[in-house]
Amino acid sequence: MKQSPPPFTTGPAAWIGSKPPLLRFLNTCHAEFAPETSGAVADYIPELGKADPDHFGISLATLDGHVYEVGDTQIPFTIQSMSKPFVFALALDTLGAERVESVIGVEPSGDPFNSIRLNAENHPFNPMVNAGAIACSGLIHEAKGDAAFEYIRQALGRFAGRDLDVDDAVYASESTTGDRNRAIGYLLRTNAVIRDNVAAVLEVYFRQCAILVTARDIAVMAATLANRGINPVTGEQVMSAYAISRTLSVMTSSGMYDYAGEWIYRIGIPAKSGVGGGILAALPARLGLGSYSPRLDKHGNSVRGIKVCEALSAHYDLHMLNRSDDARNSIIADYNIGNSPSRRVRRAQEQSILAAHHQDVRVIELVGTLSFSNVDYVSRQLAAKPRPQLVIFDLRRVTAMTRAGARLLAEEFRELAAHHVTVILSGIRRSSPDWKMIADWTEGLTNIRNYYLLDAAIEWAEDQVVYRYGGAIDFFEATDLSEQSLLAGLTDEELTDLASLAAIKSYQASEKIIATGEPATSLFFLRSGVVHVTLPDGIRLATLTAGMPFGEMALLEPRRSADVFADMAATAYEIPLRDFERFRKQHPRAGERIMRNLAQLLADRLILANAKLNLLTSG
Numbered sequence: 001m002k003q004s005p006p007p008f009t010t011g012p013a014a015w016i017g018s019k020p021p022l023l024r025f026l027n028t029c030h031a032e033f034a035p036e037t038s039g040a041v042a043d044y045i046p047e048l049g050k051a052d053p054d055h056f057g058i059s060l061a062t063l064d065g066h067v068y069e070v071g072d073t074q075i076p077f078t079i080q081s082m083s084k085p086f087v088f089a090l091a092l093d094t095l096g097a098e099r100v101e102s103v104i105g106v107e108p109s110g111d112p113f114n115s116i117r118l119n120a121e122n123h124p125f126n127p128m129v130n131a132g133a134i135a136c137s138g139l140i141h142e143a144k145g146d147a148a149f150e151y152i153r154q155a156l157g158r159f160a161g162r163d164l165d166v167d168d169a170v171y172a173s174e175s176t177t178g179d180r181n182r183a184i185g186y187l188l189r190t191n192a193v194i195r196d197n198v199a200a201v202l203e204v205y206f207r208q209c210a211i212l213v214t215a216r217d218i219a220v221m222a223a224t225l226a227n228r229g230i231n232p233v234t235g236e237q238v239m240s241a242y243a244i245s246r247t248l249s250v251m252t253s254s255g256m257y258d259y260a261g262e263w264i265y266r267i268g269i270p271a272k273s274g275v276g277g278g279i280l281a282a283l284p285a286r287l288g289l290g291s292y293s294p295r296l297d298k299h300g301n302s303v304r305g306i307k308v309c310e311a312l313s314a315h316y317d318l319h320m321l322n323r324s325d326d327a328r329n330s331i332i333a334d335y336n337i338g339n340s341p342s343r344r345v346r347r348a349q350e351q352s353i354l355a356a357h358h359q360d361v362r363v364i365e366l367v368g369t370l371s372f373s374n375v376d377y378v379s380r381q382l383a384a385k386p387r388p389q390l391v392i393f394d395l396r397r398v399t400a401m402t403r404a405g406a407r408l409l410a411e412e413f414r415e416l417a418a419h420h421v422t423v424i425l426s427g428i429r430r431s432s433p434d435w436k437m438i439a440d441w442t443e444g445l446t447n448i449r450n451y452y453l454l455d456a457a458i459e460w461a462e463d464q465v466v467y468r469y470g471g472a473i474d475f476f477e478a479t480d481l482s483e484q485s486l487l488a489g490l491t492d493e494e495l496t497d498l499a500s501l502a503a504i505k506s507y508q509a510s511e512k513i514i515a516t517g518e519p520a521t522s523l524f525f526l527r528s529g530v531v532h533v534t535l536p537d538g539i540r541l542a543t544l545t546a547g548m549p550f551g552e553m554a555l556l557e558p559r560r561s562a563d564v565f566a567d568m569a570a571t572a573y574e575i576p577l578r579d580f581e582r583f584r585k586q587h588p589r590a591g592e593r594i595m596r597n598l599a600q601l602l603a604d605r606l607i608l609a610n611a612k613l614n615l616l617t618s619g
């Protein structure tokens with residue numbers, strides 16, 4: 001008779017609405033493999049023989065810290081050999097790789113876990129078999145003496161994200177029957193792999209194997225391995241990235257003893273099993289899996305646990321060597337400033353310089369993860385076109401950066417510096433870890449700028465181009481109304497009449513000139529200095545210099561729709577709206593000319609806005 005599936009169980013948060021498909025899948029696995037009763041509970045350690053053979057729990061921890069649980073995921077059992085990877089990582093970080101690697105090999109032995117065979121140098125083959133694991137416990141004992149076991153227990157607790165207990169009965173049971181491991185211990189001492197008290201080292205080893213975990217703990221511990229040593233639930237960096245990657249290496253080649261080759265061939269996920277019935281599988285950058293089911297096959301691996309791993313790997317195609325990625329997806333937009341200038345409204349002279357030299361500023365907007373291949377692709381895209389004078393890399397949609405990606409990017413910056421190209425980064429904060437990585441590798445380079453807003457980066461780049469081609473701007477110099485774009489085409493007489501209506505106003509840097517929501521009762525013509533227009537939420541709409549109107553929407557709308565601030569000391573001509581209306585009646589031709597200029601101004605803004613949108617949507 002087919003067993004009915006167990007109820008769905010979940011992590012700490014109850015599901016609202018539908019069930020995630022991954023939880024459904026794990027539940028299906030549980031239902032499908034629960035009837036599997038082949039294999040036998042380990043009893044060479046007598047106390048282990050008391051486990052309930054029907055217990056079956058599956059837990060999967062994601063790298064964003066969610067834990068799925070199905071079945072008996074809260075039943076404690078002893079960690080046994082699944083302690084080996086963690087104690088190896090701990091030894092690497094505690095004693096240094098050189099010391100550890102000088103006495104423990106990293107080759108698969110092809111032997112069972114309890115084999116009493118050493119390699120040609122009389123060292124353990126690897127840290128995943130008993131000989132290597134006992135050697136690791138010996139190293140920790142060498143460094144920490146009597147505190148060794150407590151040191152290990154606490155380290156494993158950091159991987160699990162909680163304090164872990166010990167099953168004293170299982171410990172005592174193994175200690176009284178563990179002569180085979182004692183034989184290995186003494187063999188290690190004659191070969192100087194263990195230097196001090198063998199008996200004490202073995203007690204540390206037996207105790208570490210008797211640490212109590214649940215399937216959930218194992219999933220979180222595995223996820224920490226898959227996450228470069230950062231526990232995704234607690235956020236703690238538990239071990240160094242070096243120790244973690246080397247641990248995963250030996251799990252890959254030797255984690256499943258004499259089944260290791262077949263395991264990695266079929267399932268392709270670094271894993272470790274324990275005779276207590278646990279299997280731990282850590283797929284780097286993806287997930288951690290913990291399963292518990294005490295019936296073991298002839299290699300000492302949990303029968304149902306293997307089936308769960310097989311099903312997960314096959315169903316979602318998770319074999320770690322079955323991967324591809326398209327680096328070309330990393331560039332979301334690539335353009336020069338010709339069709340996407342900054343929001344700074346430029347004077348005619350600046351406009352003509354920028355129109356002639358817009359090819360000098362290239363903007364590359366990136367998205368997603370900046371990996372080795374992504375950055376390589378970007379560097380080739382850059383090289384494929386004539387070299388610009390300035391390149392803006394917009395990173396605001398970059399969600400992650402690998403070390404390889406950051407390194408290549410830094411090398412690209414050096415390459416650009418060698419060709420006197422200025423690099424401007426936007427969308428990355430100086431406080432971010434990604435920036436730190438880049439900064440470390442670009443020390444000494446003076447051609448890198450950082451503006452958080454892309455628009456500010458483009459504006460700065462435009463200024464460089466304007467200066468380079470002789471368009472130096474004296475912001476303090478006062479201009480008169482005849483230089484106003486909105487008033488183009490007016491006669492001298494009309495301008496003189498208009499000037500008689502204007503009051504000259506002065507503003508200090510950062511003074512608010514116009515506030516959103518106020519009645520719009522006047523228009524302004526910027527006479528000197530720089531002002532900017534922003535929406536109340538802080539989005540900058542435009543930066544204006546002398547010769548440009550602001551508050552001109554008063555001609556169309558009764559209330560101010562944006563704020564205007566002075567960027568530096570500024571002066572403006574202010575004309576009350578009612579005076580302006582009177583002027584329009586007296587000079588109908590000039591009035592019509594101004595309204596036509598206004599329509600042109602609005603049309604230009606719209607065309608620009610459309611072009612910017614198009615850049616992002618046309619891929």
Ligand code: GLN
Binds near residue numbers: 082206274300
């Ligand atoms: N404590 C067990 C032993 O040394 C661990 C073995 C295992 O889990 N494979 O025999």
